[in-house]
Amino acid sequence: MSPILQAENLSVRFPAGREGWFGPKREVQAVSNVDLSLFAGETLALVGESGSGKTTFARALLGLVGHSGGTMRFDGADIAAMNRTARQAMRRTVQMVFQDPFGSLDPRLTVASIIAEPLRIHNIGSAATRRERVRALLVQVGLPPDAASRYPHQFSGGQRQRIAIARALAPAPRIIIADEPLSALDVSIQSQILNLMAELRDRAGLSYLLISHDLAAVHHLADRVAAMYLGRVVEVAPRDALFDTPAHPYTRALLDAVPRIGAGKRVPGGALQGDIPSPLAPPPGCAFHPRCPRASSVCAVEAPVLRVLAGAHQAACHHPLEIAA
Amino acid sequence: MSAHAEESVSVWHLRWLRLKRDRAALAGAGLLALLLMASESAPIYEAWQGVSGVDADLLSRFDPATAQHWLGSDDAGRDVFARLLRGGQTSLTIGIMGALGASIVGTLIGSISGYFRGRVDMVLMRFTDFMIALPQLPILIILAALDLTKLGFSSEFIRSGSAGYWRIVVIVTLLGWTGVARLVRASTLALAEREFVLAARAQGAPAWWVLGIHIVPNAITPVIVATTIAMGRVILAESGLSFLGVGIQPPATSWGSMLSNAQELITSAPMLAIWPGLLILVSVVAINFLGDGLQAAFDPRSDPR
Numbered sequence: 001m002s003p004i005l006q007a008e009n010l011s012v013r014f015p016a017g018r019e020g021w022f023g024p025k026r027e028v029q030a031v032s033n034v035d036l037s038l039f040a041g042e043t044l045a046l047v048g049e050s051g052s053g054k055t056t057f058a059r060a061l062l063g064l065v066g067h068s069g070g071t072m073r074f075d076g077a078d079i080a081a082m083n084r085t086a087r088q089a090m091r092r093t094v095q096m097v098f099q100d101p102f103g104s105l106d107p108r109l110t111v112a113s114i115i116a117e118p119l120r121i122h123n124i125g126s127a128a129t130r131r132e133r134v135r136a137l138l139v140q141v142g143l144p145p146d147a148a149s150r151y152p153h154q155f156s157g158g159q160r161q162r163i164a165i166a167r168a169l170a171p172a173p174r175i176i177i178a179d180e181p182l183s184a185l186d187v188s189i190q191s192q193i194l195n196l197m198a199e200l201r202d203r204a205g206l207s208y209l210l211i212s213h214d215l216a217a218v219h220h221l222a223d224r225v226a227a228m229y230l231g232r233v234v235e236v237a238p239r240d241a242l243f244d245t246p247a248h249p250y251t252r253a254l255l256d257a258v259p260r261i262g263a264g265k266r267v268p269g270g271a272l273q274g275d276i277p278s279p280l281a282p283p284p285g286c287a288f289h290p291r292c293p294r295a296s297s298v299c300a301v302e303a304p305v306l307r308v309l310a311g312a313h314q315a316a317c318h319h320p321l322e323i324a325a
Numbered sequence: 326m327s328a329h330a331e332e333s334v335s336v337w338h339l340r341w342l343r344l345k346r347d348r349a350a351l352a353g354a355g356l357l358a359l360l361l362m363a364s365e366s367a368p369i370y371e372a373w374q375g376v377s378g379v380d381a382d383l384l385s386r387f388d389p390a391t392a393q394h395w396l397g398s399d400d401a402g403r404d405v406f407a408r409l410l411r412g413g414q415t416s417l418t419i420g421i422m423g424a425l426g427a428s429i430v431g432t433l434i435g436s437i438s439g440y441f442r443g444r445v446d447m448v449l450m451r452f453t454d455f456m457i458a459l460p461q462l463p464i465l466i467i468l469a470a471l472d473l474t475k476l477g478f479s480s481e482f483i484r485s486g487s488a489g490y491w492r493i494v495v496i497v498t499l500l501g502w503t504g505v506a507r508l509v510r511a512s513t514l515a516l517a518e519r520e521f522v523l524a525a526r527a528q529g530a531p532a533w534w535v536l537g538i539h540i541v542p543n544a545i546t547p548v549i550v551a552t553t554i555a556m557g558r559v560i561l562a563e564s565g566l567s568f569l570g571v572g573i574q575p576p577a578t579s580w581g582s583m584l585s586n587a588q589e590l591i592t593s594a595p596m597l598a599i600w601p602g603l604l605i606l607v608s609v610v611a612i613n614f615l616g617d618g619l620q621a622a623f624d625p626r627s628d629p630r
Contacts, residue, residue, distance in 0.1 A: 059523075087529065088529050091529040092528075096523075096524065099520070100520055103520040104523075105521055106538075106543070107624075107626060108624070108625060110625075117530075117538075121528045121529065121534065151625040153625065153626045
């Protein structure tokens, strides 16, 4: 099976000004040499702390930020080499749901205009068929059809996220990139949106790229999970393999950091110390080594590359934890 | 949240409903309409009363208010009321057109500058700084001295009174857009990072779409306020321009020029200054009320539900 969306060696750098007036130009390496593939019908979750480059990676895939290295392929075709028509067709197929449902809906537009916007941009249907489509989509995401004539501020956070999902569904996409779709919502609403996303995926055969630091949500929705740290993918594995036997100490620490109700003693030393280092000056060698309990002298010198440990389980670590084969 | 919002109600209809609820805005609009209509009916009043706001009558200088001269006559014996009406034609048109023109140009330049950033932004903003730094008086004198026939306008147009109007509107637009441009640029910079703009860009929406549908409508609120305030300023600026010989030339008049004429008579005939001043004040307040109402009408969040 070939992937529908693929990043090969993708890097994104941002200029970060100069040090002083005459100092050297600085750069932030937000995404470094990421190789990831999304297959048809699967849900790939991207986890990691804030600042690990998850959102930038997603935005690069959508062309919202320019990439400075590597290639992105859609259905095997290099996105950079696409003409306008092919690119617009791709944009129809790849839709995005944003984190903040209060910021992702234009407050000046009615819900109908918001949901119909992708259709209008891509010139799909007539005004009448678009109106019908909006009503159908509202029902599909669990909102009353008469929501169409109202404005975003008249809805709660959960309802707004449903509107954002309806907008993403409007042009009948194959891929939805969801950037922290739950983190701005109340806990009680999160599971509703999560179930809606699962239901839509099963019904429409969507692929999701789910960006989240909510590991419970990831466990619920994802087929495969990729962990990112400081712009690099440190581990990719099928969901159960990653949750049961993470190979990278960073993934282990992320999993250990999840508070559990009624759980016994925490694994000693499991919690991560300190903050994610500044991407302006990433540590040499393995970027994780200053915080890593298993770091040795080689970690400070040589950056580990992603290698296959067993089957589909890959990790970038000199001293991976033992995994079930 | 109202449960029975009709779906077919158009956005413009909703805006009209919101405006209709705002009594101050309606009063402002009514007052403005009244002033405009009254100004347009200056010839009717003159014919009916047998007075003139244009021709001098040196035998009736500084007449007090009578049944014939409703507000008396000025230092050249012209009927003050008729003159106020005639001045209103000029002042209101120029105030509204000039302020609108400056705001439209400013919004265009500011939003383009803030949205494209980088080199476009640098060029446009340095140009804005340049316009702000220009000494206005020499520019005005140059613009006044421009021979319009050389720019391809017919000589009838130039001799007609409207050439003076348009010259002022163009000058006010050219010199007045900078403030709005900076205002809109600042809002655009913030809006361009908002997720609803990213959502449209991720669809491959062209720049004009993003600017026209998402950015300008969300940045327009302070512009409306700035425009209404600018109208008062333009009405006053016009008198200065006319004094320099750029704009309205006698016998035509405006509130601004009536005001500056009355300056030297302020002790002997204060009413000559008070009437046009009062009308400027009233129209600026009316426009401000209307502007406030429009601003609220365009913002769905102002609904009291």
